[in-house]
Amino acid sequence: MFYIFCPYCGEHREEEEFHPKGQAHLARPENPDDCTDEEWGNFLYFRSNPRGLHHEMWVHAIGCRKFFNVTRDTLTYEIKETYRMGESPQVTQPSDAHTSNFRQSSEATS
Structure with missing residues (x-):
């Protein structure tokens, strides 16, 4: 189980209280x-x-x-930030922490 910070309530709460609703910032x-x-x-x-x-x-x-927005790393499930609707994300570039150990290709994909 992990905890999610609600930008409106101002608290970290258990993940069971939240539901994902899809991709953010769709025009x-x-x-x-x-x-x-x-x-x-x-x-x-x-x-x-x-x-x-x-x-x-x-x-x-x-x-x-x-409703609010979450910036999350889909490889590690780490939540980088939460922010209110109408606000812009502060984290927009992925960290290189996991990319250096990730195989870009293998014999099976070649």
Whole structure:
């Protein structure tokens, strides 16, 4: 179990109180009525699934019930920061701590 800091409550709480809601900072199309079906489908269903640093939207479901953003390393599950909706992330570059030991390719992928 790990603890997540809620930027609204100001406390570290157990992970069971929170639910991830997907990728953060997605720009909704300015005029959805002018989007093609393909463009609208891409906005609704296709998300980044990076290895490493990722910005996610979460909700404090059993606490204040507010949405907020999390910057998390998907390789280590380490939460780098939490911040309120409408704010920008402070952590935007991945650390090199795990990349030096990560195999970029192997015989199986060559």
